[in-house]
Amino acid sequence: MPAFPAPTRRNFLLASVALTVASATRLPAFAAPARGGTATLLLSAEPPVLTTIANTAFNSVYVSPKVIEGLLTYDFELNPQPLLAKEWSVSPDGLTYTFHLRDGVKWHDGQAFTSADVAFSVKTLKEVHPRGRNTFLNLVDVETPDALTAILKLSKPAPYLITALASSETPIVPRHIYEGTKVAENPANLAPIGTGPFKFKEWVRGSHLVYERNPEYWDQPRPYLDQLIVRFIPDAAARSIAIETGEIDLAPSTPVPLSDLERLKAVDGIAFEERGYQYSNGVSRIEFNLERPFFKDIRVRQAFAHVIDRKVILNTINYGYGAAIPGPINPNLAKWYDGDLKTYPIDLAAAEKLLDAAGYPRGSDGVRIRINLDYVPSGETYPRGSEYIRQALAKVGVDATVRSQDFATYTKRIYTDRDFDFAFEGMSNLFDPTVGVQRLYWSKNFKPGVPFSNGSAYSNPKVDALLEAAAIEVDAKKRVDQWREIQKILVEDLPAIDIASQPELTIYNKRIADHTVGGEGVSGSLAYAYLATA
Template sequence: MTPAPSISRRHFHRRLAGLPLALAAVPAAAANAAPHTEPDAAPRHKPGSVVTLLTALEPPTLVGLVNSAAGTFLVSPKAVEGLLSYDFELRPRPQLAVAWEVQPDGLQYTFRLRRGVKWHDGRPFTSADVAFSVLALKQSHPRGRATFASVSEVRTPDAHTAVLVLSKPAPFLLTALAAAESPIVPRHVYEGRELASHPANNAPIGTGPFVFKEWQRGSHIIYERNPDYWDAGKPYIDRLVVRFVPDPAAAAAALESGTVDLAGATPVPIPDLDRLKALPHLSLDTRGNEYFNNSTTRIEFNLDNPYFRHAKVRQAVAHAIDREVILKTVWYGYGLAAPGPISPVLRAFYEPAAGVPGFDRKRAEALLDEAGFARGADGVRFRVSHDVFDGGGNRVGQYIRQALARVGIDVTVRTQEFGAYIKRVYTDRDFDFNNQGMSQMFDPAVGIQRFYWSKNFRPGVPFSNGAHYDNPEVDRLLEAAAVENDVAKRRALYAEFQRVIARELPTIGLVAVAQVTVANRRIGGHTVGAEGLSGNFADLHLKG
């Protein structure tokens, strides 16, 4: 067994909420965003070729070993790879591992590693690097602490075999091994030093198709082609430039003018998408967000509130809201209604028959009367505050204010910057209800359990169980699903979880918003699987 590295913990806050979100299949306007496909010659390396990728979020670090910020998981895989990558259906594909086997009891995962792979400094890649990285992720990565919690040891019987031994099953593990989520780093570089402050985090040494060149803070990152990449002939471009452009209007201008080639995470104002889509040199794509950005917007109630602790009041709120109106007016049709705790994008787990209350204003009025909150002389039943941050959340908040006013609930929308919102909701718990984005990730055990598990009520920790929801039956269902190896049984557990949440409504799902990639049509190979622009870009090429 490879010993665990010496690692110190680092407090971490990740901004998940409020970002534009992901879809695998979308209707109406979003369906029109599918790229126009034309016959293309086989990709080939073009000397001197440069592609510029735009991102609104400058990463805090360039390697996702101890940090899972959105900017980091975009750039980290370009240099530092993972054991696996994933197709659009989240099925695993080889990367640093070429074959894998899981024992029937789910307690042992054996990976056969790719031979002939070298780190950017020329040293060979071996199973010792895999063992070191998995144990480092278990100790230091914000999600890796939970993902790899059951990994008791990593055996390395030879240089090209790594065996993960688990104390209990973790059926999501085989989906958690993408480069951006679980990067494999060189043991000889990292071993013996504190990981969070390691200089290699800002000057990565990896096995990937691109070698780090420079990082000009506030401006750009430059990667250059790895001439010794294990996949012969790739990458097809000589230089990748990542530019930081936080202003959406400036991003739209840069894409329109051609000064940047590619941008994801709906980089422009949503009203601009149809205009950009009409330009002959640009294409829009909603694929490639299934792995990380599979998210929904939702209402979260403070169940300690004297009004929202009543299930009938929460049900009334659900009946008073028309998700289709939110989808059309706030997100311009780019998305799907997502009423439950699991998004319809997670098709393997989504239960459409969960029975979430639909739009019915008369029923909302009746439920509020039954709950004992009659209208006063001024027509108001009670007054509450609704907390949001950033533009999308505020637009949804204004709709909620208007919708609830019609059933006698007076809502004051409080908009604040992100840090103040996090403190108010998760530290001070000074809120009545909010709306926010919820990243569901690639599996409910990783992306959803944290919001509903009573053991994850952790004041001060962002994006935990902010509702203070406590239901022993839901705890049982979530805990059982997290270790259930049988696919059908696991789906049934999550289906029952969704039915319970539909009745009790500690949260109300609203919309799964389509996250859009805008690309110059001269660029190919940017979206080849579920990781999308967070892939390694080995297939990125110039057409023609």
Template sequence: MSEFRPSRRHLLAAGGLLVVTPAGLVPEAFAQAQLAASPKRGGVLTALIDPEPTALLSAVNVSGPTSFVSPKVHEGLLDYDFDLTPKPQLATHWETNEDGLSYSFKLRQGVKWHDGRDFTAEDVAFSLLFLKAHHAHNRSTFANLAKVRTPDPHTAIVVFSKPAPYFLTALIASQAPIIPKHLFEGKDPITNPAHNNPVGTGPFVFKEWVRGSHILYERNPNYWDQPKPYVDRLIVRVVTDPAARAAALESGTADISGDNPVPLAEVSRFTKLPNLAVEEKGSAYSGDINQLVFNLDNPYLKELKVRQAIAHAIDKKAYLDIVWYGFGEITNGPVVPALKQWAATDLPVYAFDPKRAEALLDEAGLKRGTGGIRFKLTNDYLPYGENFKRGSEFIKQALARIGIEVTIRGQDFASYIRRVYTNRDFDFANAWLSNYFDPTVGVQRLFWTQNIKKGTPFSNGANYSNPEVDALFEAAAVEPNVEKRRELLRKVQHLLVHDLPHYDLIAQKNLTVFNKRVKNHTVSANGLRANFADVYIES
């Protein structure tokens, strides 16, 4: 066994993520994320969130709101610096075998679950196998996980049947939480009450969830990393109205909120307020992308020419500028440009061409009828801030020009998830999805036939199946050679751009707005989806 010491080259191979400064703002307008000195103890931190989580633990549910709250209670084996360098969390030391098939983790000793039970290697073994079976991302991430050996209470040896070149970058709390075996073993993996009454090892202890109002956490006095955490209470308030969020932040009744919490048109003004700042860092781990997800069971959308027509009808540059105020980057494929190591640069482009769109619909036999309408579709937008609704309004207007009448349907987050991923009662969705740090983790799950799994959020909602795509993804997942793996992923991107189960719009930027008295809120690649152990409030 040799000790794993990641190099810069290794980390680029694992993800190659970059942070891009949004258009329209100079870098000086943004706060610089760094650990501040001399933390102060005490106080209440109030964070705003929208939409409300549908669960408080990210062992099955991988939505953004759940990924925000879960790490405050449940931790991962590792955490990651902004450049994705692994650093200890529940694991203090790790080694990888030369063949790349087994990894040995030394676990932190003296750690207690919030109910007083000891944290051991048995919890790690149970958690990784649970994630392999039930987690939308980790069904592919851990597809070749064979077993986890536990030679003693503080050692876990993870064994794969085939190489998993991304594994040591896949162990963050928001995506691979370690859960208590004694509360999950023998229980229904989906309906277990522990998803909404979480018991973890993290810096905050769950106290209450008042639906539609707030989630309350209190400082864990027995946290292993003393004297952290520094704040006494964390209140996560559910505020769905962007104007109300902006007012709460501006008035000081709320301290912090992420994922573009205020209207993007207001960001420039907020950077000039004396009590507030805007943070651009903290989304390196997620690799976010705005896509249209087509239901391939729909009688119109199952036709490739119809999906191609929709693609040609949308002016992506105008979409970026009008809907997102330039906070993002156009993407022509399912891998975001920031994943430079893996994003194909030779993909065909569906240029904005309404005449070509009209011709494709004519070729498909969908002629204009009464009122110039060819057919009707319903668009469901992700209820995550105002930008996706604005995006759907833009798309409605674009498609009206080529004779497709679109009805926009809004709903709460739980209803959206149920409609798209359980009932499949939708035509096409305006979605926010994430590449994460590697296509095997964030992209494969969306198009892999084995991930057509009703009831699992953010899985293969399109119901897309292509054996060639499956084979390429599966080969890339176990290919340790970077150049060979890049070629496999290039081929799969070409197939996906041709088949169009999704239409890729932009890689959006997600900003955090915070009160300047809040320190150390963004100290890792996962931004506000970290555990807040380092956060303190300056008086």
């Protein structure tokens, strides 16, 4: 498969060096792909919305970029590449980001795309996007000196920002459609209008989406596909069958039971792609509600760490896919990852003593306390893992009731109602820990009602100070050192127990080519994808 080449010129942001990227051909020359045909993308659950301007929940990140584009895209090393911006530069002090936009780009309704759309979108993301509040925290203004120039002005450096501008993360929406409306409730979130390679056609609730080729796409001759159908298949067994029988061309995020993978690998015409998840970097974790008296006591959390064996979850629940992790960062983010963090050996006797000391002795029935365990309804890993956690805790007298619910109920329970004791969940580190990890531990991001924020209600002034310092540090080595220190404190404080990096695979039919051409993988636009026999 072709992959993005390095830009023609690029200097990395240092204390006194400007980062400048000129326009570049994103793919090397290759034989003309076949034109036409319909490809089918499989999702395990129906997304709640079709844009990510105000909601990143669940599978919305897979559908939004087909229609709504960002300023930049990224190669497999997360180096920025041109998209709606053809050139960009960052000032030596890291406070000014200048983007020169493509000329002649049209919204799907025929209106011209301009810098006013960029300014509106970025300012809106800062206000309503779950992560945009943090990503654009230091944004002061977006200047638009002309229709094809957008200048982001910051009060403090944001060294992660140049990697935060992908279509799924920072979508650029049409100002003329959204201005003056409640963005999160705008009907365009359900029938989007964008600049992307595909136009939205229909949404049959509970069944599928249909996207059609945008014949006026700015990056001709792409896209190559005439039509893209997105099917929702909630049943895991049915997903496996649909893939095996050739009904599906692309199935991202390991959408089948892990126990089925070996069988599917033997099926003619099916292949697997491990790349294309560099932008997400998911981990599984156990998050404690520190507002609960039981979990306020560090000895209780330490006891749980001595009982719950991440290797059992990796090898038995995940079938060996992924990697056990001692802290909050996925090993794929190699420069940030610390594999030598403190761990808690599995020791039931030590756990019993800690629970006794915390004031939770066994009762006459052998039970110390009864609590609830909620798991995120996403694949088989979480319900099966929760059952293991329940059984493991029972050995030390903790009676955990496993609760299941749909996704909307789960997020409301955890982040709005705060009606939970502890949860087994997945979270994305994303492309930089300041964006993907800080949100989970920064006390200022404890925001009831905001999904995927600081659900534990964790607060440590030293961690806050380190997080805030790392968010503006332009010295790359110093910033890595700050994150190493953050990780060390987190494994001592244990607001969560990190378990494993998520096994992320795209299962695809060999008839489709060039679906994964950079770090965003199938969550990119699919503009380059084509059917070998259209």
